[in-house]
Amino acid sequence: MKGILGRKLGMTQVFTPEGIVIPVTVIEAGPCVVLQKKDLENDGYEAIQVGFSDKKENRSNKPEAGHAKKANTAPKRYVREIRGVDLASVEVGQELKADVFAEGEFVDVT
Numbered sequence: 001m002k003g004i005l006g007r008k009l010g011m012t013q014v015f016t017p018e019g020i021v022i023p024v025t026v027i028e029a030g031p032c033v034v035l036q037k038k039d040l041e042n043d044g045y046e047a048i049q050v051g052f053s054d055k056k057e058n059r060s061n062k063p064e065a066g067h068a069k070k071a072n073t074a075p076k077r078y079v080r081e082i083r084g085v086d087l088a089s090v091e092v093g094q095e096l097k098a099d100v101f102a103e104g105e106f107v108d109v110t
Helices: 064-072
Strands: 004-013 023-031 032-038 046-056 077-084
Touching: 004 046, 032 064, 032 077
Parallel strands: none
Antiparallel strands: 004 023, 032 046, 046 077
16 A cells, blocks of 8 residues: 655646536645654554654654654654555655656545
8 A cells, every 4th residue: 555645725626628627626745754664573563654744843842853853854744654555665764755656546535
């Protein structure tokens, strides 16, 4: 399974060549930074922890700042875990962008 974090910017509309209007949601997707890799030995399950949207240094506490510093990035506003990812294919500090998805691929948005 693959995934990234994003933020809804708003709604707009797209016209098909036949002139039919289709409502679409505009999402700012990524870049997300891999903050931590959770493995079976240490955590009991496999997942990656990703962060999205930098926040000011003075608005983060010391544990958040130290956690982000391990990945050589700024503290993140949104931090979530994604399970079912191949841990060998990602590294801590790696940026995940929207190009992990192919054009026309269906995605679940929650």
